[in-house]
Amino acid sequence: MCAMAGKPTGDVYRFQDSKGQWRTHRRPSHHQDGFRSGGPGISYERQGDDLILQMGPQHPSTHGVLRLEIVTDGELVKHITPHLGYLHRCFEKHAEAMTYPQVIPYADRMDYLSAMNQELAYVLAVEKLMGLKEFPERLEYIRVLMAELQRIASHLLAIGTYGLDVGAMTPFFWCVRDREKILDLFEWVSGARLLYNYLWIGGVAHDLPAGYTDKVMEFVTYFEPRVQELNDLLSSNKIFIERAASIGVLTAEDAISYGIGGPNLRGSGVKWDLRKEEPYGIYDRFDFDVPVGTGEFGVLGSAWDRYIVRVREMLESLKIIRQVVDQMPGSDPNEAMPRRIRPAKGEAYLRTESPRGELGFYLVSDGTEKPYRCKARSPCFTAISALNAMNHGGMLIADAVAVIGSLDIVLGEIDR
Amino acid sequence: MTPEAIHDALQQYFGEAITAFDADAIDPTVTVEASAIHDVGAYLRSEPDMLFDSLMCLSGVDYGEAQNSLGVVYHLHSTALRHTITLRVEAPRQDGVVPTVCDIWRTAEWHEREAFDLFGMRFDRHPDHRRILLPDDWEGHPLLKDYQVQEFYQGIPVPYEGDPPEIGMDVYRFQDREDLA
Amino acid sequence: MLQYFRNIWEGFWTPLVGLSMTWRKLFVPSVTMQYPEERWELPTNSRMQLFVNMDDCIGCLQCERACPVQCISIDTVKAIPDEVEETTTGHKKRLHVTKFDIDMVKCCYCDLCTFPCPTECIYMTPSFEDSSPDRYGLVYHFVNMTPQRAAELEEKARQFDAAEAARKAKASEKSATATA
């Protein structure tokens, strides 16, 4: 972190081009209005003696490259302006130049910590656009299995890094150790550990290898006691509770208005899970609970509530996985894979429950093999926009770190 | 409420401002005059039998030069009444202006900034109308279909012009490696 | 007052619970690995370096088209009928592949190129340890063909085409005179 009072604005640049000639480049004049601070909701006019603290872009607790411009009054945070775009990789522009299956690897890279869920959302959106509805049973079960394993893996990392953000080192290693086991399972089925390109439109890249479900069950039985261990280690730790249970309070109204979904919304006490409310795939067949925050150790909607929702959700995911493995039918998952993917003219929006919230894809087709428009509605993007709504006047600079960690953002998805 | 019923109610209330309704689309879509979108949004948000309290997605679309219009598509959902509707407004490609809806749904604020950033339509009365994903001094709006990337950004050449010259290139032949072949 | 002492007690006790677990973990085998000495057993379908079995490649460009990042570049020359060979899968090699480069720097290891290949000659291997001091070191050239040889093949194809065209023209002339 470094304190900085303003932004230098140079307007004319001289440079040598590739042919060795000197050229000048002038920034357009409407960009020279210098330093401004503003942010979601209430835009903030900087007052005389405010100190601006630049946090990031290279800061370990911003979980990527995010720059926060924090207006401080002593130790108190008055206003936060997030500056995005350091990881902007033009996903939407790229998608317009790719055929529909070729977008899947790019969708993986949006949220690299839950690639399976990204794939699932994209693939379901394309299928909605194409009007495909009937799929082999096994395919549906494989999708749910992958999505739930990935949800556990993603929550494990979210919990581990949150512990790290507030100063607990050990849980991180334990979480990563268990996550590794899930990645091994993914590697076995798809060949890759992080970016799978496994769920395809109307099919999967490979069927599950023989004995896969046994290995999954092995993991489930191994992992269930570890959650309890994690609870003992971190969730019920007095120091951790004191740290997290009263900061970053997000009210339910704010959360809905800001379009926040997933564990962040449930942490505010709203029982809303797209797997239950708008079951996509075959989620309506499974029996699981939706854990919500109750504010048991502090204020409802606090960072600790969001954290504990993730921990409890892992147990629910294990429940779903058990049911999937029990019911897994044997057939060819790729029976109904369309040979040519060319949706008719039209547009479709589909949202799914990714580990970070409500992930949607809005696709417009003009009847060719490439999407005309592919918009990813990212859950982290909306989550980070609510940062100021969580500041009720008493947020300290150190709390900002703890609040961002509790939102579980992934910058690859915010910037796309 | 069914999309048809929502459309009928809107038609009754706003008359001319509702220009089209596509009931057969995958997501039934109501097309609204750009100038009326704020009123339509406020109505949908507050009317007791609508209660669209969540804006799922706000996307800009470029409908191309032939149609000469940019679109903004709003996907609305009501968490209380469990119905959805899609609204669409169109604005001219040059200097298109759409009223902001970010005082109705807070999430629209950043999504509108994103749409402005990538498409260039202005959102009237937006409190913080800046670029969001691209740097402030970037030129042009990349998701337009006729976007030409700028030649230089702060003195750095922007377009990728193939590989740099092959100086000192040490060709490494795959077949020479026994462990892989 | 009671709450005050309870807080202090909890503040001591709950970290001790955690610490006791941490201590217990000292006596279980470690899960980390001394990498260069010990290695992971990778599954056979691991997606690492690409490999092309050039004996089987028929130069159909399917893989080039499937690649989302355009990191495969293939040049082909038509083979004259006498030179057409067969692959192990029974496909006819009607084209000479004069260049088959894969730029592993650009490759995103997505595996999309291996599925459309009709002869299954492009596949991913579980070998991941490859590095190079410069970025061209990771451009794999699967065809060892000198430019002279490529030009030769091209010339041959051109001559064959010309001869074929001449033959066709003659034949059509003949048939024209025959019908006349």
Ligand code: SF4
């Ligand atoms: S793995 Fe993917 S990126 Fe690499 S060459 Fe094949 S298709 Fe292209």
Ligand code: SF4
């Ligand atoms: S798809 Fe297979 S046969 Fe065709 S060019 Fe590629 S490697 Fe050769």
